[in-house]
Amino acid sequence: xxxxLLTADFLKIKRKGLWxxxxxxxxxxxxxxxxxxxxxxxxxxxxxxxxxxxxxxxxHSFTPLALVLGIAILTSFIASIENxxxxxxxxxxxxxxxxxxxxxxFTVLATLLLLSSTLLMVFTCAYGMFLxxxxxxxxxxxxxxxxxxxxxxxxxxxxxxxxxxVSHNQGIPITVGIFGVIFAYSAxxxxxxxxxxxxxxxxxxxxxxxxxxxGLAVGIILYIIGMIDFARRDVK
Amino acid sequence: MRALLQAExxxxxxxxxxxxxxxxxxxxxxxxxxxxxxxxSHINEWYLTLxxxxxxxxxxxxxxxxxxxxxxICRYEHQSGGWKxxxxxxxxxxxxxxxxxxxxxxxxxxxxxxxxxxxxxxxMMKGFTDPFPMEIxxxxxxxxxxxxxxxxxxxxxxxxxxxxxxxxxxxxxxxxLPSIFAINSERFGPYYPWAQPxxxxxxxxxxxxxxFVPWDQLLTVVGGGFIVFFLGGYLYFQRKAx
Numbered sequence: 001x002x003x004x005l006l007t008a009d010f011l012k013i014k015r016k017g018l019w020x021x022x023x024x025x026x027x028x029x030x031x032x033x034x035x036x037x038x039x040x041x042x043x044x045x046x047x048x049x050x051x052x053x054x055x056x057x058x059x060h061s062f063t064p065l066a067l068v069l070g071i072a073i074l075t076s077f078i079a080s081i082e083n084x085x086x087x088x089x090x091x092x093x094x095x096x097x098x099x100x101x102x103x104x105x106f107t108v109l110a111t112l113l114l115l116s117s118t119l120l121m122v123f124t125c126a127y128g129m130f131l132x133x134x135x136x137x138x139x140x141x142x143x144x145x146x147x148x149x150x151x152x153x154x155x156x157x158x159x160x161x162x163x164x165x166v167s168h169n170q171g172i173p174i175t176v177g178i179f180g181v182i183f184a185y186s187a188x189x190x191x192x193x194x195x196x197x198x199x200x201x202x203x204x205x206x207x208x209x210x211x212x213x214x215g216l217a218v219g220i221i222l223y224i225i226g227m228i229d230f231a232r233r234d235v236k
Numbered sequence: 237m238r239a240l241l242q243a244e245x246x247x248x249x250x251x252x253x254x255x256x257x258x259x260x261x262x263x264x265x266x267x268x269x270x271x272x273x274x275x276x277s278h279i280n281e282w283y284l285t286l287x288x289x290x291x292x293x294x295x296x297x298x299x300x301x302x303x304x305x306x307x308x309i310c311r312y313e314h315q316s317g318g319w320k321x322x323x324x325x326x327x328x329x330x331x332x333x334x335x336x337x338x339x340x341x342x343x344x345x346x347x348x349x350x351x352x353x354x355x356x357x358x359x360m361m362k363g364f365t366d367p368f369p370m371e372i373x374x375x376x377x378x379x380x381x382x383x384x385x386x387x388x389x390x391x392x393x394x395x396x397x398x399x400x401x402x403x404x405x406x407x408x409x410x411x412x413l414p415s416i417f418a419i420n421s422e423r424f425g426p427y428y429p430w431a432q433p434x435x436x437x438x439x440x441x442x443x444x445x446x447x448f449v450p451w452d453q454l455l456t457v458v459g460g461g462f463i464v465f466f467l468g469g470y471l472y473f474q475r476k477a478x
Contacts, residue, residue, distance in 0.1 A: 069409045077402040170401035171308045175256050178300045182263055189270040
């Protein structure tokens with residue numbers, strides 16, 4: 001059942017610009033570094049001994065912002081595909097449970113974002129090599145800076161999908177997304193328990209893996225709460 | 237025209253607009269109370285708070301939220317053939333476009349004023365004793381409003397073009413995020429329309445100028461951007477098939 005729902009959901013997002021946006025996110029993040037390094041490469045290379053690490057940090061300064069905004073855009077898109085034509089009713093009328101409908105939407109979004117993170121790693125690596133930052137490419141660090149923020153952002157994804165799928169007015173989830181990006185932008189003043197701080201991989205112990213583990217745990221909890229709430233509501 | 241504005245106002249009152257407008261002062265309070273830049277110099281203590289509040293508010297929040305306003309204003313029309321009903325009335329399309337634009341600008345103004353209140357509230361909570369720098373604050377509040385003129389025009393265009401909320405928002409995000417870089421650049425910053433809310437609310441700018449930016453920059457970038465986006469949206473709406 002879930003397989004067919006997923007096929008249907010992937011069909012629905014065709015030709016709506018979602019794949020385009022999924023690719024545009026990582027391209028944009030790396031393109032900003034292209035401008036940055038293009039304009040003042042010499043100055044930036046002087047800033048640190050370890051050019052690769054410094055470059056990764058520069059890329060990572062935009063990843064959380066792009067991720068939070070990307071999540072808000074994609075979730076709202078997915079919800080408005082059903083909202084616009086009142087298709088929730090028809091979808092629920094099929095012999096599928098509401099829980100699987102929600103799971104399928106979440107899986108589509110998680111897949112898109114995973115693809116986005118993978119592209120980020122590829123583009124970051126490619127531009128880093130082009131810049132000639134040094135012989136030994138830190139592949140482990142590269143993978144860390146690409147996938148850790150994604151995993152740490154799962155609670156935000158679960159929260160945004162919940163809000164987007166139960167709001168009739170999509171202005172509400174978008175406004176929540178804007179709050180999210182302001183929080184992500186001022187992550188260094190936020191307390192550690194705020195989920196919008198986690199994609200920045202900062203915490204008081206300086207151990208990024210903690211953010212990932214919390215992200216997975218709280219992501220699952222928020223997902224379950226959202227799913228149950230979605231299932232209990234009337235479809236209008 | 238007055239009847240049209242009134243009709244838009246009625247629709248707006250049922251659009252859950254209040255929580256979205258309140259987002260402005262809430263963000264202001266949040267940034268103001270969390271920022272803890274400390275310097276022991278003799279400058280007015282309001283300046284530092286204002287500086288950090290305006291940075292986040294004008295750089296990301298203001299450009300992004302104006303897009304939400306534009307989408308909310310067009311929401312009723314996109315649902316179940318609202319454009320048809322609205323345009324079947326004895327009104328011209330041009331007037332509908334102008335009425336919607338004016339209403340959004342009024343909303344932005346309301347939010348700017350609420351943000352002004354939040355600046356004052358932050359100062360009160362922190363117990364500032366220095367005199368409130370009224371002139372500078374007014375300049376930045378009004379300046380931020382003027383700087384959104386072209387942005388709102390583009391967002392209204394995009395909101396009429398796309399049915400969903402997410403698409404105009406995506407356009408908005410694509411243009412707004414690079415302004416984080418643009419403001420650091422002497423060369424591109426002054427010419428990037430999405431960086432203007434920041435430049436015009438940036439209290440460290442040249443206080444001799446009206447709104448902290450030179451007149452020619454104001455006229456060419458903000459004025460020019462406004463004309464291009466407004467005419468683009470206006471002409472698109474004239475031809476739009478409803």
